[in-house]
Amino acid sequence: MTQTITIRRPDDWHVHLRDGAMLEGVTAFTARQFARAIVMPNLTPPVTTVEAGEAYRTRIMAAVPEGIRFTPLMTCYLTDNIDPEEVRRGFAAGVFTAAKLYPAGATTNSDSGVTGVANIRGVLEVMAEIGMVLCVHGEVTSAEIDIFDREAVFIEQVLAPLLADLPDLKVVFEHITTEDAVRFVEAAPANVAATITPQHLHINRNAMLVGGMRPHAYCLPVAKREKHRLALRRAATSGSAKFFLGTDSAPHTRAAKESACGCAGIFNAPYALESYLAVFEAENALDHFEGFASLHGPAFYGLPVNEDMVTLEQRECAIPDTIAAGGDVLVPFHAGQTLGWTFSG
Ligand code: DOR
Ligand code: ZN
Numbered sequence: 001m002t003q004t005i006t007i008r009r010p011d012d013w014h015v016h017l018r019d020g021a022m023l024e025g026v027t028a029f030t031a032r033q034f035a036r037a038i039v040m041p042n043l044t045p046p047v048t049t050v051e052a053g054e055a056y057r058t059r060i061m062a063a064v065p066e067g068i069r070f071t072p073l074m075t076c077y078l079t080d081n082i083d084p085e086e087v088r089r090g091f092a093a094g095v096f097t098a099a100k101l102y103p104a105g106a107t108t109n110s111d112s113g114v115t116g117v118a119n120i121r122g123v124l125e126v127m128a129e130i131g132m133v134l135c136v137h138g139e140v141t142s143a144e145i146d147i148f149d150r151e152a153v154f155i156e157q158v159l160a161p162l163l164a165d166l167p168d169l170k171v172v173f174e175h176i177t178t179e180d181a182v183r184f185v186e187a188a189p190a191n192v193a194a195t196i197t198p199q200h201l202h203i204n205r206n207a208m209l210v211g212g213m214r215p216h217a218y219c220l221p222v223a224k225r226e227k228h229r230l231a232l233r234r235a236a237t238s239g240s241a242k243f244f245l246g247t248d249s250a251p252h253t254r255a256a257k258e259s260a261c262g263c264a265g266i267f268n269a270p271y272a273l274e275s276y277l278a279v280f281e282a283e284n285a286l287d288h289f290e291g292f293a294s295l296h297g298p299a300f301y302g303l304p305v306n307e308d309m310v311t312l313e314q315r316e317c318a319i320p321d322t323i324a325a326g327g328d329v330l331v332p333f334h335a336g337q338t339l340g341w342t343f344s345g
Pocket of ligand 2: 014015016040248250
């Protein structure tokens with residue numbers, strides 16, 4: 001008998017669905033596995049108004065294949081000049097579920113991001129008051145800080161002081177990559193949680209740099225040393241409600257990745273659950289998989305858990321070398337590898 005695992009349908013608490021042809025090409029992959037997803041607002045131009053959030057949501061819904069139920073949860077891109085009342089209005093109207101803090105210059109399309117959290121104190125105060133989640137890209141951007149230290153320095157210079165100033169603010173420390181972040185989140189009160197990507201559970205920085213430069217293993221924050229990967233695996237599989245699934249699936253065309261200045265981002269949406277489940281199996285933590293994938297996220301966001309179930313079978317899953325999407329070619333995470341579980345819906 002094939003072994004199977006059946007859990008409540010998961011949600012993806014951090015994904016990039018892009019726009020235009022790419023949006024049309026990639027949305028089905030996320031909608032096939034997840035009921036809901038927190039959709040990142042780093043488009044050009046970024047999603048900074050209720051109107052833009054609503055229009056983007058409509059474009060996403062148009063890209064969901066017929067017969068699939070999928071709810072995009074929209075986020076507002078915070079800028080130095082964001083109007084707190086716009087964010088309040090978007091949240092009250094059910095358009096924005098969360099707001100996103102990109103430190104200016106930290107990553108893809110973050111040029112309009114925040115240059116100092118002091119500039120957005122007004123909106124953060126409103127968010128603390130109304131219970132709206134702040135999603136944080138936790139890296140400092142100063143040129144003098146080594147890229148491998150940017151997350152740890154962010155905790156010290158930005159996140160800890162921010163939470164000391166606004167202790168009620170609900171914060172998701174996104175795509176954490178270090179033992180420092182794991183410890184910080186574990187020690188913080190219940191209004192602070194973190195998402196963890198499949199790639200940061202599977203690879204350390206060697207995957208990017210040993211035997212040649214491997215652009216498909218490059219994302220931001222970059223993968224760190226092995227001890228950090230092990231800390232992330234312990235956190236994700238621990239059963240702690242502070243850690244939950246957020247793929248950070250971030251498609252860029254193969255040409256944009258394999259370039260003299262390759263884009264940051266790993267496209268993991270097509271086999272996200274298979275990838276996470278491999279980790280839970282290896283860590284002997286299958287009993288904690290549902291919590292991480294399907295329960296902790298809704299609990300943190302104050303949303304109901306999904307009623308329907310999904311099943312994965314213990315059957316080989318061959319990951320293709322490339323995937324066609326949006327008239328272009330994408331290289332998925334685990335390209336050319338075989339994973340041990342297959343999502344069967
Ligand atoms: O690797 C990344 N890609 N990290 C981010 O923070 C942004 C994302 C993207 O939009 O490409
Ligand atoms: Zn992201």
